[in-house]
Amino acid sequence: MTARLPDFADVAAAASRLRPLLAPTPLVRSERFDGWLKLEALQVTGSYKVRGASNAMLVALASGDRRPVIAASAGNHARGVAWAANRLGIEAHTVVPVTAPLTKIRGTEALGADVIRSGRSYEEAQDHAQSLARRNGWRFLPAFDDPDVVAGQGTVGWELLDTQADAVIVPLGGGGLAAGVGLALKARGVRIVGVHVEGLDAMARALEGRPGLDAPRATIADGVRVRAAGELTRRICADVLDEIVVVTEAKVRRAVVELAAFDRIVAEGAGALACAALEQVAGARKIAVVSGGNIDLESLIALTGDRLAGSAAGGRVVGGRIG
Secondary structure (H helix, E strand, O other): OOOOOOOHHHHHHHHHHHOOOOOOOOEEEEOOOOEEEEEHHHOOOOEOHHHHHHHHHHHHHHOOOOOOEEEEOOOHHHHHHHHHHHHHOOOEEEEEOOOOOHHHHHHHHHOOOEEEEOOOOHHHHHHHHHHHHHHHOOEEOOOOOOHHHHHHHOHHHHOOOOOOOOEEEEEOOOOHHHHHHHHHHHHHOOEEEEEEEOOEOHHHHHHOOOOOOOOOOOOOOHHHOOOOOOHHHHHHHHHHOOEEEEEOHHHHHHHHHHHHHHOOOOOOHHHHHHHHOHHHOOOOOEEEEEOEOOOOHHHHHHHHHHHHHHHHHHOOEEOOEEO
């Protein structure tokens, strides 16, 4: 059966539902990136994913469904599920690829959820999670292709309704964030711009009717490393996405470092993706969603060291910052 498409009213209901649980995240100006940053990296779990997970669980509870939940995730959805389950008194299990960053795994475990490492991709982890759900009678909670998850993610856009934005820029993986933000803001005349890392264009392929990726390459933006976009999210994004921008891996890595060095914001690769595309998007008031900040400290140090080495060779370092 085809899932129903959520709409603006579902986003509004999600915003009301989540208000007692989650505080709005800050919106700050970045001179370095010449735009505004919506800081989901400062969300309670370090990512916007907790919005969708919490909304979906609250909807289920309202209907009397208290089954244990299981989710597959590159890491941030697992952490969001764990946080929501902990607050709502629901048993939670998560499956992550063996390549998932340790900071995401440890954060999920610290919230009391069971973490199972299985497969080398999100899709392989998802297959295992769905198998466990069938075997144990658990509820499988999708990372993006679910109407209540999409509505929850849309509350990021709901918090931007009064900002007079020309364009809101979001990372593109499975499409849950872009779909939700688009539902919230499209009717206000805001342009919704999605960003792919070069070579990881699952949503663009889906919108063009092309098959997904056979084997997504490794990337620092692990949160958007999916083989295929969701079917529900594809249908929504076909209506709400105005543009897709592509950025290189090197540009994403540079954005991670410059967010830390100039804006004092810790962002993971996928979290910096929208910032990496800001200069490629037209608009007087542009907002980039910094979607997550769960990066391993070792990875951030390594990126910073590489960037400083490059600056010493061909640039300059000013006051301990890259110039």
